[in-house]
Amino acid sequence: MSQAAKEKKQVIVDDITKKIQDAVSVVVVDYRGLTVEQVTELRKQLRDNGVEIRVLKNTMLRRAAEAAGLGTMEDVFKGPTAVAFSNEDVVAPAKIIAEFAKDAEALEIKGGVIEGTVASVEKINALAKLPNREGLLSMLLSVLQAPVRNTALAIKAVAEKKEEEAA
Template identity: 70%
Template sequence: MSEAIIAKKAQEVEEVTAKFEAAASVVFVDYRGLTVEEVTNLRKQLRDNNVEMKVIKNSILSRAAEKAGLDGLGDVFTGPTAVAFSNEDVVAPAKIMVDFAKDAKALEVKGGVVEGKVSSVEEITALAALPNREGLLSMLLSVLQAPVRNVAYAVKAVAEKEDDAA
C-alpha cells in the first residue's frame, strides 16, 4: 500500500476513535437486506434525534475500538456493519434501532457501547425499553411535584375544615 492510503486510513481510525470517545452511546447493526426506502427512513429517524449513522469498514472499526479502549467488540465487527453515534441522548440510538428492527426483520442489532462500556445485544434491547430523555425528565418532575401537591391538598383540607367549624 502506498503511504497516502496508509495515512488516509490512519486518519479514518483517528476520526472514528474520537467519535467513540465523544459518544454517549453507540449501536452496531447489520443492515443487509434493507431496501433503499427502509435505509432512508431509518436515517431520517436517526437524524431527527441527532444520531449519526455511518457504514464503516470493520478493520477501521476494530482499530478505532482498540485505540479507544473498548475491548470485547471483536465478534461484532463481522459482516456489513453500520454504526449509530449519539453524543447527547444515551437511549435514542438503541430505541430507534430496536424499534426499527421489529418492523424491518433484515436489520439486526449486533451490540453497542453505552457511556464507554461495551454492551451486549440484550443490554441494548433493555436500554431501548427505557423512556427517552424527555420522558425520564417528566417522570422525575412528577415525582418531585407529588409531595408539594400532597401538602397543598392537606393545607386546603385543614382550611376547609376550619371554615366549616366556624
Template identity: 60%
Template sequence: MSEAIIAKKAEIVKGISEQFHAATSAVVVNYRGLTVEQVTELRKELREAGVKMEVIKNTYLRRAADLNGYEDLDEVFTGPTAIAFSDDDAVAPARIMAKYADKFDALAIKGGIIEGKVATLDQILELSKLPDRDGMLSMLLSVLQAPVRNVAYAVKAVADSKNEEPAA
C-alpha cells in the same frame, strides 16, 4: 501499499476513534436486506434524535474500537455493519434501533457501547426500553411535585373543614 494510502487509512481510523471517544453510546447493527426507503426512514429518525449513523468498513471499526479499549466489540464487526453514534442522549440509538429491528426483520442489533463500556445485545435492548430524555425529565418532575401537591391537598382539606358550619 503506498505511504499516502496508509496515511489516509490512518486518518480515517483516527476520525472513527474520535467518534467512539466522544460518544455516550453507539449501537452496531446489521442492515443487510433493508430497502433504500427503510434505510432513509431510519436515518431520518436517527438524525432528528441527534444520532449519526454511518456504514464503515469493519477493519476500520475494529482498529478504532481497539484504540478506545473496546476490544470486545471486535466480534460484532462482521458482515454489513452500520453504527449509530450519539454524543448527547445515551438512550436514543438503542431505542430507535430496537424500534426498527422490531419493525423490519432485516435489521439486527449486534452490540455496542454505553457510557464507555462495551454492551451486550441484552443490555442494549434493556436500555432501549427506557424513555427518552424528555420522558425521564417529565417523570422526575412528577416525582418532585408529588410531596408539594400532597401538602397543598392537606392544607386545602384543613381550610375546607374550618369553613364548614358546625351542625346544630
C-alpha cells in the same frame, strides 16, 4: 499499499476513534436485507433525534475500538456494519433502532458501547426499553413535585374542613 493510502486510512480510524470516545452511546447494527427506502427512513429518524449513523469497514472499526480502549470487538464487527453514534441521548439510538427493527426484521442489533463500556445485544435492548431523556426528566419532575402537591392538598383539605365547621 502506499504510504499516502495508509495515512488516509489512519485519519479515518482516528476520526472513528474520536466519535466512539465522544459518544454517550454507540449502537452497531447489521442492515443487510433492508430496502433503500427503509435505510433512508431509519437515517431520517436517527438524524431527527441527533444521532449520526455511518456505514464503516469492520477493519477500521476494530482498530478504532482498540484505540478507544474497548478491545477489538471481533464478535460485533462482522458482516455489513452500520454504526449509530449519539453524543447527547444515551437511549435514543437504541430506542429508535429497536423500534424500527420491529417492522424491518432484517435490521439486527449486534452490540454497542454505552458510556465507554462495551454492551451486549441484551444490554442494548434493555436500554431501548427505557424512557428517553424527556421521559426521564418528566418522571423526575413528577417525583420532585409530589411532596409540594401533597402538602397543598392537605392544606386545602384542612381549610375546607374549617369552612364547613364555621358554617
